[in-house]
Amino acid sequence: MASATTQTADHFRGEDFATLLDETLGRDSGFDGSVVRGRIVRLTDDYAIVDVGLKSEGRVALREFAPAGAKPEVQPGDVVELYVERYEDRDGSIVLSREKARREEAWTSLEKAFEANQRVNGTIYGRVKGGFTVDLGGAMAFLPGSQVDIRPVRDVGPLMGMPQPFQILKMDRARGNIVVSRRAVLEETRAEQRSELIQGLTEGMILDGVVKNITDYGAFVDLGGVDGLLHVTDIAWKRINHPSEALQIGQPVRVQVIRFNPDTQRISLGMKQLEADPWENVALKYPPGARFSGRVTNITDYGAFVELEPGVEGLVHVSEMSWTKKNVHPGKIVATSQEVDVMVLDVDSAKRRISLGLKQVQRNPWEQFAEEHKVGSTVEGEIRNITEFGLFIGLSADIDGMVHM
Known part of the structure; x- marks a missing residue:
């Protein structure tokens, strides 16, 4: 009996216990x-x-x-x-x-897509330093902040949790690293849209776009793969000093193609062309001799521009501003944004010009003085100026008389 026990113990000493256990359990390291x-x-x-x-x-x-x-x-x-x-x-x-298992399946599929330079679908689900994490059907990828969009994105919230295509830039299975780009997909799509748009672009076409950039002379509008210039003079019929008065970056707009050069691919756009021209029938609306109220929009050395309605302005020449004030800058008579009453003097619809008068809506003080003071009557006044050839006497607020020496 002791001999049998000794033989059994000796048998197990000669074998690797772990190997025997593996055989018992059926372990196959290949699994x-x-x-x-x-x-x-x-x-x-x-x-x-x-x-x-x-x-x-x-x-x-x-x-x-x-x-x-x-x-x-x-x-x-x-x-x-x-x-x-x-x-x-x-x-x-x-x-x-x-x-x-899902991760292994995903990696195999992603490697094939990477080799074929194909897009893959994924979902942005988290934010990390320098970018975001993307779930590619079980495999995790890194989306750098610079690869989210063509332009900087202020709020990524609307993109979170939304399935969308990505382009794999790098992948290393040994390290478990995948870098993807959403921007590459957008740029490729943008190039395709640009080609289609350029081929079918004609003058007079009406398009929807988004304001991409604003400058002093106008705004650049993204038409979906190609940009067009909306000049400040074509934003509205009324006077606009700077495009930012009417537009904001990111604002959707509807525009019309005014000019298109296929060689340079330069596109000129207009917004006011989609609205009725306020100068139509302006001669009937503003006949000479009629009086209207308007707002001073601009003051120059030679006069002041008065807006009669949005898009329709007339010029009050400096000579038509006052009956008595001569050689005075228009800015000393009226101010910008001031409401004034004016009289229409002349209308040239072809040249889009309206001549206005400011002094004509007031009575001529010289005529009034002549009616109230006959020749030979005695008047009193204050000496306002003394010269070598006489004295200037103030006969009223606006009228001076001269006494020769």
């Missing part, structure tokens, strides 16, 4: 780190027990079959693909992962 198909046998509170065709059953955490807080979408009898992580030495069961 480690691989993806296998298995059938779910039963469910416990935390795990799904799976038959993967080995001598031992495996287990997968139920949370890997459903989003956080949701009910696992799996039932006994379902066939799923799983990643073999390891064997547990204690009871010989196999630890499996559905999440890593």
